[in-house]
Amino acid sequence: MAFTVSLPFDSRLAADDLTGSRAHVRGLARAGILTEDECASVLSALDAVEVELLNETFVFVSSDEDIHTAVERRVTEIAGPAGAKLHTGRSRNDQVATDLRLFTKREIGVVIDKTLAMQRVLLDRAQEVGEAAVPGYTHLQRAQPVLLAHHLLAHGWALSRDIDRLIDARRRLDVSPLGAGALAGSSLPLDPAATAEDLGFADVFANSLDAVSDRDFVAESLFDLALLGVHLSRLAEEIILWSTDEFGFLGLADAYSTGSSMLPQKKNPDIAELTRGKTGRLIGNLTGLLATLKALPLAYNRDLQEDKEPLFDSLDTVVLALGAMTGLLASSTFRLDVMAEAANAATAAATDLAEWLVSNGTPFRDAHAIVGALVRKSLDEGIALRELVASSPELGPDAVFLVDPGIAVTRRTTPGGGGPEPVAAQLKAFATRIAADEARN
Ligand code: ARG
Numbered sequence: 001m002a003f004t005v006s007l008p009f010d011s012r013l014a015a016d017d018l019t020g021s022r023a024h025v026r027g028l029a030r031a032g033i034l035t036e037d038e039c040a041s042v043l044s045a046l047d048a049v050e051v052e053l054l055n056e057t058f059v060f061v062s063s064d065e066d067i068h069t070a071v072e073r074r075v076t077e078i079a080g081p082a083g084a085k086l087h088t089g090r091s092r093n094d095q096v097a098t099d100l101r102l103f104t105k106r107e108i109g110v111v112i113d114k115t116l117a118m119q120r121v122l123l124d125r126a127q128e129v130g131e132a133a134v135p136g137y138t139h140l141q142r143a144q145p146v147l148l149a150h151h152l153l154a155h156g157w158a159l160s161r162d163i164d165r166l167i168d169a170r171r172r173l174d175v176s177p178l179g180a181g182a183l184a185g186s187s188l189p190l191d192p193a194a195t196a197e198d199l200g201f202a203d204v205f206a207n208s209l210d211a212v213s214d215r216d217f218v219a220e221s222l223f224d225l226a227l228l229g230v231h232l233s234r235l236a237e238e239i240i241l242w243s244t245d246e247f248g249f250l251g252l253a254d255a256y257s258t259g260s261s262m263l264p265q266k267k268n269p270d271i272a273e274l275t276r277g278k279t280g281r282l283i284g285n286l287t288g289l290l291a292t293l294k295a296l297p298l299a300y301n302r303d304l305q306e307d308k309e310p311l312f313d314s315l316d317t318v319v320l321a322l323g324a325m326t327g328l329l330a331s332s333t334f335r336l337d338v339m340a341e342a343a344n345a346a347t348a349a350a351t352d353l354a355e356w357l358v359s360n361g362t363p364f365r366d367a368h369a370i371v372g373a374l375v376r377k378s379l380d381e382g383i384a385l386r387e388l389v390a391s392s393p394e395l396g397p398d399a400v401f402l403v404d405p406g407i408a409v410t411r412r413t414t415p416g417g418g419g420p421e422p423v424a425a426q427l428k429a430f431a432t433r434i435a436a437d438e439a440r441n
Helices: 007-030 036-054 067-085 092-128 148-173 192-198 208-213 216-242 270-293 302-331 336-343 346-359 364-381 385-391 397-403 420-440
Strands: 133-138 141-147
Touching: 007 036, 007 067, 007 092, 007 192, 007 302, 036 067, 067 092, 092 148, 092 208, 092 216, 092 302, 092 420, 133 148, 133 336, 141 148, 141 346, 148 216, 148 420, 216 270, 216 302, 270 302, 346 364, 346 385, 346 397, 364 385, 385 397
Parallel strands: none
Antiparallel strands: 133 141
16 A cells, blocks of 8 residues: 555645546536436535645545545545445546646646746846847857847747747647546446536547546656756856856845855855756656656556656746746846956957958958958967957958947847847847737636
8 A cells, every 4th residue: 555555646636636526426417327416415525525625624544545535435425325426437547637637737827827927037137138248159158249138038938939838738638538437438328528528628538548548748748847947957057157256247146045054155056056956857757757658558557647746746846946046037136247348358259350351242251261360360469359450451440340349249130139139129029929928828
């Protein structure tokens, strides 16, 4: 029993179990299997169980293997012989699949809400920092300056795709398995489509074997949560880097950082580190479930009980991480002066110098070589790049403005690019996208 019991974790499905049972009881009444009186008495017993569960006065007994058996036992104690009809035409196999779909459908909405809240903070902060620039990186080497807003929104768009995936997963899971019975349906005149409608499902199962053995929706949800976690982890990694003395781009608020038990000066980015670290669990939950599913013959097998703990854990982990990371982002200080200094390094304008030559007719490969040679000379001989640009036969005084502080970032004008013009348009598009996602959640 200690090995097989699932009550300690599946009691979390209690509310959905009651919802599923109510719909089933109404279906039994419609089929004439329960009289109206019996139906009323079972429904009121289910209400009484709900009150006991809410008030935590529900007494579990040692033979309660899972939440389904516990509720049915108690309903029968309260309603007597009518209660003993509750499980007619139903199995825990279609019951647990129904409960878990109802649960997941709702919880996905919670994750989306939290994700939207984080996107709102990214948008607010992007608007607040205006045209502040930051180095853009490739290979973690400074590449070209971009607006800080552009960098922040890059994380925001990744979260939009997460929301899209979650909504898509929720649409696909919106199918009722209730009425599949243990595996094959029933000899009783049940109407699964009517119960599906009663439960607010968009559709009903087409194949009873599939209905009780399908956990695609759990695997998909775990993937979506794992990838959302990976996105949070990448943002977390940048917060960790940016808050180092070496970068110095970002200051952590006291409330969102942690001291060291030994080193008095420390302000540690534990929230970001735990977000990064817990992403390992999210990935593990997905791979664990896929391994559980991979060799299962049809239809229900008890292995499927292993679907719940990873799902609960991933949901809890992501919801907590989203909340903590949202607060961390909202409360951090951007050191715009430090970012500007890094973004304004003369070498950050190298591509702009080359593109200036291109717009005057030089083939890009030649332009690349000319500017590359100037940068090398500047580094080797310790001569300021701006002087070399001024005295260059190809570039000359007309091109010097390109290495002036703050100029390079303004040169990225193409749609979706990192300069002020396209970023202004992007801020609007992102705000519109958030509002649209709020509306469809
Ligand atoms: N606790 C089980 C689970 O989570 C419920 C279904 C049990 N069904 C069965 N035939 N033993 O999957």
